[in-house]
Amino acid sequence: MVTSYSSSLKIFLREAGDIARFTRRFFSQWFRPRYEIAELLRQCFVIGYQSLPLVGLTAFILGLVLTIQLRPSMEDYGVAAQLPAIVGIAIIREIGPVIVALIFAGKIGSSIGAELGSMKVTEQIDAMEVSGTNPFKYLVVTRVLAATLMLPILVLLGDCVSLYGSWIGVNIRGNTSFYLFWTQVFNNITFSDVLPAFIKSYFFGFAVGVIGSYKGFKSNKGTEGVGRSANSAVVVSSVVIFIIDLLAVQVTDVLGLN
Amino acid sequence: MSKSTLLNIDQPMAPSKASILSIEHLYKSFGNNKVLIDFNLELEKGENVVVLGKSGSGKSVLIKCIIGLLTPNAGKIKMFENNIPDISNEVLDKIRAKVGFLFQSNALYDSMTVRENLEFPLRRHWISVTQQQVNSMVEEALEEVGLTHTIDSMPAELSGGMRKRIALARTLILKPAIILYDEPTTGLDPITAKEIINLMIKIRNRYSTTSLIISHDMNCVRLASSRVVMLLDGRCYANGTYDQLAKETDSKVKQFFE
Numbered sequence: 001m002v003t004s005y006s007s008s009l010k011i012f013l014r015e016a017g018d019i020a021r022f023t024r025r026f027f028s029q030w031f032r033p034r035y036e037i038a039e040l041l042r043q044c045f046v047i048g049y050q051s052l053p054l055v056g057l058t059a060f061i062l063g064l065v066l067t068i069q070l071r072p073s074m075e076d077y078g079v080a081a082q083l084p085a086i087v088g089i090a091i092i093r094e095i096g097p098v099i100v101a102l103i104f105a106g107k108i109g110s111s112i113g114a115e116l117g118s119m120k121v122t123e124q125i126d127a128m129e130v131s132g133t134n135p136f137k138y139l140v141v142t143r144v145l146a147a148t149l150m151l152p153i154l155v156l157l158g159d160c161v162s163l164y165g166s167w168i169g170v171n172i173r174g175n176t177s178f179y180l181f182w183t184q185v186f187n188n189i190t191f192s193d194v195l196p197a198f199i200k201s202y203f204f205g206f207a208v209g210v211i212g213s214y215k216g217f218k219s220n221k222g223t224e225g226v227g228r229s230a231n232s233a234v235v236v237s238s239v240v241i242f243i244i245d246l247l248a249v250q251v252t253d254v255l256g257l258n
Numbered sequence: 259m260s261k262s263t264l265l266n267i268d269q270p271m272a273p274s275k276a277s278i279l280s281i282e283h284l285y286k287s288f289g290n291n292k293v294l295i296d297f298n299l300e301l302e303k304g305e306n307v308v309v310l311g312k313s314g315s316g317k318s319v320l321i322k323c324i325i326g327l328l329t330p331n332a333g334k335i336k337m338f339e340n341n342i343p344d345i346s347n348e349v350l351d352k353i354r355a356k357v358g359f360l361f362q363s364n365a366l367y368d369s370m371t372v373r374e375n376l377e378f379p380l381r382r383h384w385i386s387v388t389q390q391q392v393n394s395m396v397e398e399a400l401e402e403v404g405l406t407h408t409i410d411s412m413p414a415e416l417s418g419g420m421r422k423r424i425a426l427a428r429t430l431i432l433k434p435a436i437i438l439y440d441e442p443t444t445g446l447d448p449i450t451a452k453e454i455i456n457l458m459i460k461i462r463n464r465y466s467t468t469s470l471i472i473s474h475d476m477n478c479v480r481l482a483s484s485r486v487v488m489l490l491d492g493r494c495y496a497n498g499t500y501d502q503l504a505k506e507t508d509s510k511v512k513q514f515f516e
Contacts, residue, residue: 118368126327127365131379132351 022214029134030141039142047108047143048150055154056161058103063091063162067169084176087166088185089193092159097197098245100158101204104151105237109212112143113233116216117226125217140217144209151205152198192257200248207240276303277336278436278468279324284333286319293319294330295492301436306462306469308479310514311489317472318362320489321438324470325359326350337436355383358429358437358467362444364421366413366428373409376400376428383432399427402464403457419450426457430465437461439471443478455481476514488514 067087074080116139119125128135167181215233219225252258279301286294293316301307311317322328324335326342335342338353345353366375376396380387387395400406403423413421422442429437442458443451455478462469471482479486479500486503488496488511496503496511504515 115369122368123361123363123365124367126322127359127361127367128378128382129327130325130354130357130359132354132383133378134347 043142043146047146055158059158059162060165063165064169067166084181084184085188091162096159097155100155101241105208109208109233109237110230112212113215114230117219117229120219140213147209148205152201155201196252203244208237211237278303280336282334285331306484308471308483308486356435358434360429360439362441364425399431403427436468443475
């Protein structure tokens with residue numbers, strides 16, 4: 001039993017060390033020429049734009065359901081009028097960034113892991129190197145940067161769609177104008193609610209990009225390995241998102257932003 | 259029984275003036291697994307050498323060391339007057355532009371069309387060509403392999419034989435001086451394999467290329483080789499023409515030719 005825990009710990013530490021080395025390699029290469037601008041823009045389109053429908057749909061449902069679920073309790077306490085403010089703060093500070101990041105990890109993390117894994121086992125990465133291309137820069141740096149840049153934008157858009165869903169939720173059993181709803185939301189939101197959430201989204205995006213790429217790049221054992229890479233990219237990214245969230249709340253607490 | 263002069267070639271052959279590739283005392287191991295042990299090989303301009311060996315004998319490792327995808331533990335690989343393990347990535351890329359590599363798995367980029375696959379090495383090696391020249395080079399390479407009609411297809415839409423021919427066209431597009439073939443007929447039916455071998459011979463005759471072919475397909479060895487090097491236990495075990503080795507009485511050589 002002790003041996004089993006010890007070997008699991010060793011595997012965990014080795015994996016963490018490998019991811020740290022992979023991240024260091026990213027930082028050592030991302031700013032050196034040759035710059036893969038065209039591929040970066042293509043990845044921004046694939047990672048950002050093509051994730052919009054999924055992020056939008058889940059964010060809309062999230063806002064709607066959260067509002068409908070909260071309403072009875074708030075009515076019991078006689079604070080139903082505060083519903084837009086409460087939902088707004090919950091979505092912008094915490095639920096929006098985390099849920100969008102988890103959806104992003106599921107869609108983009110797995111896709112990066114599977115794509116790079118499949119390229120690895122079919123020698124496409126070697127072929128790229130033989131064709132005078134640095135595969136790390138072309139495949140990894142572009143995907144990590146695109147994920148880092150696109151997730152905060154998706155979070156902002158997801159927050160807006162989510163609040164729109166919440167407005168619809170409020171109006172299922174009430175009559176609140178769109179203008180009044182947004183006024184109530186923004187009157188209760190401060191800069192210190194928006195900024196930390198926005199900043200931590202960059203870290204979430206970076207983590208999804210790095211872990212997806214790492215899992216894909218280290219893929220082996222044929223098609224079975226590709227499936228495992230995609231799966232473990234999602235699992236590890238999701239856990240790391242929660243760890244970053246935990247650290248972010250500590251930092252904002254220390255800085256007096258909570 | 260007197261030992262044949264074709265066997266156990268442990269000493270490197272003296273490099274001739276026409277030598278295009280020279281491998282001296284090459285060692286490569288993965289952990290405790292010694293794959294290449296004091297391997298020597300000389301390849302002269304215009305020669306077509308087949309490296310013959312059982313699966314897992316280190317043939318693919320050898321070819322990947324030659325192109326710089328793997329770094330040997332010791333030894334020299336001299337190509338175009340450069341020692342491959344010692345040179346910078348920039349010089350290595352320039353050398354790679356003169357060397358074609360046909361991967362065992364074809365390594366066509368799944369996300370690109372046939373045209374984009376063929377254009378990729380042209381664009382990545384910083385070769386200054388106009389779009390018109392790129393188009394005509396792509397068409398010429400596809401004509402060479404008889405697949406001009408597939409120019410806008412995706413690799414997944416093509417058969418195994420067609421993918422191999424497209425990979426060969428991509429190898430040809432830079433008009434390489436040497437072509438390295440990694441198991442060119444593996445996984446193909448005998449008729450398609452014969453077509454690929456004929457194509458290799460046609461390309462060799464038309465462009466006067468030098469070839470190093472890794473194979474255990476005796477039909478390929480017989481038809482495509484001007485010389486055969488047998489790799490056994492990480493060493494160059496036998497070296498001679500197909501007919502010479504076919505007459506060899508050594509049991510380890512005989513087992514391939516029976």
